[in-house]
Amino acid sequence: MQKLAVLIDADNSSISSIGPILEEIAKYGIASVKRVYGDWSNDSLKNWRDILLLNAITPVQQFAYTVGKDATDMILIIDAMDLLYSGSLDGFCIVSSDSDFTPLASRIRESGLNVYGFGKKSTPDAFKKACDKFIFIENLITDNLASDKKIEATSTTNKNQNDINDLDKPTLNLIYKAVKDNADDSGWAYLGNVGTYISTVKPDFDTRNYGYAKLSGLIQASSLFETKLRGSQLFLRKLSFGTFVKLVHKAIANSSSNEWAEIDTVIEFIMTKEPDLSIKNYGFNNLKEAILGITHGWIEINKTKIKIGRPMPN
Known part of the structure; x- marks a missing residue:
């Protein structure tokens, strides 16, 4: 398992996303380091206490020395570089929607380590593309409420x-x-x-x-x-009726010595070669219907027999 450092920008993250983010991170490795950065003297962050205790996340204090400047970015980047040079990690998880972390993500990847980004869908493309993988927190928050859509038995x-x-x-x-x-x-x-x-x-x-x-x-x-x-x-593989026609041509060539082949023999060949073929994906109910539905002169039909009309292009 990868050993990962989880670095959270509290100024650009929500409390409700932390639990789902940590669950997602568990898919990629072990969160060996978990730190969150912010000015904890600010009342806006007071609600973080319970989530930090519950998930054993270490808060890192950084006072906002200048109004309007995000001082937490710098301390997070400094910590990230210290952890990078320690050589004890396999990757980083950066939790923020701030594009200012784009150079950090690029630098970490240059050192051969993986970078997983977590942020809002509004996160600038530069930061998203600087990561090996970027996960939208909106998907994680609603993930427990969603389930895989079921595939219908028939296709229309x-x-x-x-x-x-x-x-x-x-x-x-x-x-x-x-x-x-x-x-x-x-x-x-x-x-x-x-x-x-x-x-x-x-x-x-x-x-x-x-x-x-x-x-x-x-x-x-x-x-x-x-x-x-x-x-x-x-x-x-890409769904293409041309692929099916080529398969029919192959079946005819395999089963016929005088060009004409029994349709039932062709069907048997197809079922042997492609047992998982779902002909309903092409809009037909069965193989015989699909074969008889081949147009444009690709095959010729004579009652219960067929032969190649003209070869399919490569």
């Missing part, structure tokens, strides 16, 4: 359209690229690698923004990807 056109609207275009394109860049020759990509790729490119990506606790739930509910399990590992 209207449902697909609603699911597409859940994802903004840049995020959807990022997921597509993550799948493409991590895919094998058949187009399948391991979900773990896809998630790592997305988090690297977009540190503030969080499936909870879209109402899902995990990436697997978001992917499966989007109806934009095929999914299958290999052991306990989930794989996905």
Whole structure:
């Protein structure tokens, strides 16, 4: 487990978020150091006492020497550098929505340590992108009230359209690229690698923004990807009817010596090669209906037999 330092900017954090933040941090490692910075002589921070005692967080005093200046930033940064040079930590968790900590996050990452940021959705992009991962506290506060959306047993056109609207275009394109860049020759990509790729490119990506606790739930509910399990590992690839047509072509070539192949034989081949294939994702009720629905001359049909009409482009 990673040994982490949790440094909290009390001036830019809320009491209600501390418990959920510490629970989230436990996913990444052990909070070996827990400190919160502020001017504790200020009445605005008096309500922090109970949460500090409950979570064994050490308060660090910093008087506000000048009105309008955030003196706590400097003492937090000084402490962070001291902890960095001690060489006893694997990463830092910076709890603040203040972009002033952007250089600190960058400096820590230059030393090879991980930086996890926690702040509001309004946090400037500069700080979010300086972190290895940035988590919105709004998601954490409501996380206990939310649960994974359930995937419907059937798929409809209207449902697909609603699911597409859940994802903004840049995020959807990022997921597509993550799948493409991590895919094998058949187009399948391991979900773990896809998630790592997305988090690297977009540190503030969080499936909870879209109402899902995990990436697997978001992917499966989007109806934009095929999914299958290999052991306990989930794989996905971009949903494309062209992929299905190529599979039918392969089945015909495998089962026919004179071009024509029995539809039932083709179906048997597909079920053997792709046992997890959900044809309902393509809008059909069964494999035979999907095969007979292939248009544009890709196959020719003669009662119970089919043959390749023209080859699919690569």
